[in-house]
Amino acid sequence: xxxxxxxxxxxxxxxxxxxxxxxxxxxxxxxxxxxxxxxxxxxxxxxxxxxxxxxxxxxxxxxxxxxxxxxxxxxxxxxxxxxxxxxxxxxxxxxxxxxxxxxxxxxxxxxxxxxxxxxxxxxxxxxxxxxxxxxxxxxxxxxxxxxxxxxxxxxxxxxxxxxxxxxxxxxxxxxxxxxxxxxxxxxxxxxxxxxxxxxxxxxxxxxxxxxxxxxxxxxxxxxxxxxxxxxxxxxxxxxxxxxxxxxxxxxxxxxxxxxxxxxxxxxxxxxxxxxxxxxxxxxxxxxxxxxxxxxxxxx
Amino acid sequence: xxxxxxxxxxxxxxxxxxxxxxxxxxxxxxxxxxxxxxxxxxxxxxxxxxxxxxxxxxxxxxxxxxxxxxxxxxxxxxxxxxxxxxxxxxxxxxxxxxxxxxxxxxxxxxxxxxxxxxxxxxxxxxxxxxxxxxxxxxxxxxxxxxxxxxxxxxxxxxxxxxxxxxxxxxxxxxxxxxxxxxxxxxxxxxxxxxxxxxxxxxxxxxxxxxxxxxxxxxxxxxxxxxxxxxxxxxxxxxxxxxxxxxxxxxxxxxxxxxxxxxxxxxxxxxxxxxxxxxxxxxxxxxxxxxxxxxxxxxxxxxxxxxxxxxxxxxxxxxxxx
Numbered sequence: 001x002x003x004x005x006x007x008x009x010x011x012x013x014x015x016x017x018x019x020x021x022x023x024x025x026x027x028x029x030x031x032x033x034x035x036x037x038x039x040x041x042x043x044x045x046x047x048x049x050x051x052x053x054x055x056x057x058x059x060x061x062x063x064x065x066x067x068x069x070x071x072x073x074x075x076x077x078x079x080x081x082x083x084x085x086x087x088x089x090x091x092x093x094x095x096x097x098x099x100x101x102x103x104x105x106x107x108x109x110x111x112x113x114x115x116x117x118x119x120x121x122x123x124x125x126x127x128x129x130x131x132x133x134x135x136x137x138x139x140x141x142x143x144x145x146x147x148x149x150x151x152x153x154x155x156x157x158x159x160x161x162x163x164x165x166x167x168x169x170x171x172x173x174x175x176x177x178x179x180x181x182x183x184x185x186x187x188x189x190x191x192x193x194x195x196x197x198x199x200x201x202x203x204x205x206x207x208x209x210x211x212x213x214x215x216x217x218x219x220x221x222x223x224x225x226x227x228x229x230x231x232x233x234x235x236x237x238x239x240x241x242x243x244x245x246x247x248x249x250x251x252x253x254x255x256x257x258x259x260x261x262x263x264x265x266x267x268x269x270x271x272x273x274x275x276x277x278x279x280x281x282x283x284x285x286x287x288x289x290x291x292x293x294x295x296x297x298x299x
Numbered sequence: 300x301x302x303x304x305x306x307x308x309x310x311x312x313x314x315x316x317x318x319x320x321x322x323x324x325x326x327x328x329x330x331x332x333x334x335x336x337x338x339x340x341x342x343x344x345x346x347x348x349x350x351x352x353x354x355x356x357x358x359x360x361x362x363x364x365x366x367x368x369x370x371x372x373x374x375x376x377x378x379x380x381x382x383x384x385x386x387x388x389x390x391x392x393x394x395x396x397x398x399x400x401x402x403x404x405x406x407x408x409x410x411x412x413x414x415x416x417x418x419x420x421x422x423x424x425x426x427x428x429x430x431x432x433x434x435x436x437x438x439x440x441x442x443x444x445x446x447x448x449x450x451x452x453x454x455x456x457x458x459x460x461x462x463x464x465x466x467x468x469x470x471x472x473x474x475x476x477x478x479x480x481x482x483x484x485x486x487x488x489x490x491x492x493x494x495x496x497x498x499x500x501x502x503x504x505x506x507x508x509x510x511x512x513x514x515x516x517x518x519x520x521x522x523x524x525x526x527x528x529x530x531x532x533x534x535x536x537x538x539x540x541x542x543x544x545x546x547x548x549x550x551x552x553x554x555x556x557x558x559x560x561x562x563x564x565x566x567x568x569x570x571x572x573x574x575x576x577x578x579x580x581x582x583x584x585x586x587x588x589x590x591x592x593x594x595x596x597x598x599x600x601x602x603x604x605x606x607x608x609x610x611x612x613x614x615x616x617x618x619x620x
Contacts, residue, residue, distance in 0.1 A: 113304075161478060201391060204342075246348055290607040
């Protein structure tokens, strides 16, 4: 009986991962990355699929809702002090409460922007940022060889940045958590945004998932054929080939979709149904957010 | 490089949005003309491609990763104008649905990543690759396109952020938006891009373009040989120069008050002197006679919002007729 000769690398103890039924195959960086991105995109969309039907914002017309939210964001941009910005934030949180938006979901959405703002604000307290001696920051503590100074001015600047970011990011997060994508795109169509752009945007949103599925499938097939996922050159070549594949699929799919659209009578002109008229509560909402906006210009 | 909400003043956001309007208009016109009926799914798929590319990290030595912005790649594959539209669509989607980049900063982000990146990447690639064959030149041109485009876009973002303390301050002189001056933002943003993100963008762009050239070179954009129209160049240069207005102090040219005009010209034209103050508005300076300043301001805001509601109501009625 002929003896089976195993390849040299399979005898090594430090070599590639063994993919037996008892051990989970080791996932390379690319697989983790792709799974992470797909999970993130789906997680971002999932809350809106499950978004509550009833609530204050849900009862308002999509156009008024989207336009009003943008006015609230703009109000945050115009305000100049922490107090009014905190007031705007509280107002947005009350809106979230009245719209049955989950506070934990809202916090998860706003947190990354707050963390980034905090990271940006931290160097304000270090004296490596020059030109701040005039604010009375002569005392301080030494941290890693740098002097850290806390003064009212520096705390105020950092607080203003963080409050502004929170006040401007939260209205958009509340809108997203209380509005389905279809309503969101309908709302955008009511604003002075070209319908061509909104339709392209909606199609882009759908195609992102199509392309993500392509990447996931190719990642799965690579995983099924890979024994050693740790080689950098292979990973880079694979990245390039998948990006190339995405280009190819994108262009091929766009031609197929265009042919399908042409065969159904699409001539390049987008026609949309006339939306329903606004109701009294929509006008009330627009009046309210306009009032907040005009007030914010002087605050 | 995505600037979030709260870091740029409304003035900066407005200026950069205004700078992008002619670029979007020209880009849509150009794409519409060259692609006809196919343009919609083509643009949507291109934007989806850019979106997906921006989300994936690129493997680097030492187990680290880098993020690809994809502007140069989109421009090399789709052409610079379609690249602008695709990048803008992807950026809008990221801002509105995923909170990546601000809604108010959409104009600024589009200026940096859709406009500056696409055009820099495309023209660096074309200039270096023109009339040369061979994979080495292609690789080098794509690498340079990715490297240069991401660094120029980063420089634009750094300048926008660094200008904020000088153009938007509180009464005490404290910065109202991004708090660091140019001397801090430019090195803080540019050094990591020159040393790390630039090479990542360059290598990723070069790998993908080389792969496409090897497997299906027809997918790479080839411009129709036509003489460049000077008007477009003027519009592009104007759009690029528009943000310089942020540095200017004083009122806009020609919008002087009579006193300012007297200081500049040394006299006041008779007609202007006669008409000055003829119409001061319903509530000049947001004041209502007989009311305190705070109450006057609230009443002004109330009247303004009532005017907005009335305007929308009237527009709605006309639209439904």
